[in-house]
Amino acid sequence: MELLRRNFNILFPTEVPKVEGAVRIGLLGASKIAPTSVIKPAKSNPEVVIAAVAARDGERAKTYAKRWGIGRAFEGYQELTDDPDIDAIYISLPNGLHYEWALKSLRAGKHVLLEKPSTSNATEAASLFGNELFQQPKAPVLLEAFHVRFHPAWQMLLSLLDPKNISSAHSSFHLPRGILASDDIRFMYDLSGGALMDLGTYSILSLRQIFGTEPDECLEATPRMMPKGYDQKCDHAMKAKWRFPNGGIGTIECDLSARTAWGLPTGSLPMCKVVHKEVKIEDADLAEGQEHVLSKTVTIWNPMGPSIWHRIDIVEQHTIRTSKDKTIRTWTHKKHKKAYTWNKESGRPTSGEECKSTFSHQLEQFVNRVKGREGSDCWMSAEDSIKQMEMVDSAYVKAGLPLRPTSSYH
């Protein structure tokens, strides 16, 4: 019942009246993701109006605008970015167009909510996020839309970790074979597609957040390339491994077309598993020569869509021993946690009644910054977005694949 109630509210949000000075957002591209990422979240946000949509084809823009109750439709993206009635632009174009249209929008004086991955590679990310226009007073806001990190479930996971003491972390995001059409933008190298650029970026962000730092080195990267007849420069799936400064190992697996050995579609819940190194526990009851050690494993299930459902498993393995190979006693404590909302007083994640999607939380924080308010601690900084693309590139280099192409727009 709770699951149905939560998701009904997200799928069919209650429309609220808009306040004066609400942020007027224009959409670049009549995209598949925009209804979930901004159009529905905006309905229940009094400070946001989805004011316009632009598509390459004017008729397509009109049809989309009608379907989603958007006031204006534009043929061509530049017309929308130049429109004085628009405060902010949401860019959900193919990855290869993010850099160009983010810069064009920022240069037109608009704030930008930019879909992940922010750019095609680290060179573009450094050029975009390090752009001189951010040195000006009243510089526009630019946010890479990594919605997952704005949800209390993700923040709760982070609060349960001891980053310096992590020995390994694994992150996996799969889509079953057959969900994406063969002509999907994710399968086009020229549009900066590839599994690592898509689902892989969630895994990469996960590792960077879990270890709380950047990796020293990409140790392995093994792609499964697109099948014959498709763009041979694109990875259909990728496995990769990095070493972090504390010696911990981070691994990822992403697959845009997961299948069994027989070729049948298969899937698994998105997840991240974090294993800590053993720590010694103070224990007054220990006999002479004994030690009490604890190893903690924390796993989050479904960090991608936590508002639908998620769970965080905490497994604490206790051991009393005299030496590494002489165990006296061992026992396990298991706990499960969920966090659907923020506690209003403490600001900490908590389970509870109110529930919003990752995208609603993200939109609220974007609006906070646009309005010059501090907002919460959840944010994706410019440096974060650049480091993110550096880690993506490190895996492509290790795999012997070309980096995604740099835009010719300057």
Ligand SMILES: NC(=O)C1=CN([C@@H]2O[C@H](COP(=O)(O)OP(=O)(O)OC[C@H]3O[C@@H](n4cnc5c(N)ncnc54)[C@H](OP(=O)(O)O)[C@@H]3O)[C@@H](O)[C@H]2O)C=CC1
């Ligand atoms: N945050 C999230 O959870 C998600 C993020 N994304 C990100 O959003 C972006 C868009 O994804 P999605 O909505 O699935 O994409 P779509 O397949 O819906 O494509 C988005 C838009 O790209 C435009 N487009 C411009 N040039 C081209 C071209 N040469 N070929 C094809 N399309 C083109 C189309 O615009 P037009 O309408 O003008 O024709 C289309 O509406 C990607 O960067 C993706 O990574 C996607 C899904 C989930």
Ligand SMILES: O=C1OC[C@@H](O)[C@H](O)[C@H]1O
């Ligand atoms: O960002 C995304 O999230 C959901 C996935 O299904 C999709 O491929 C990806 O672009």
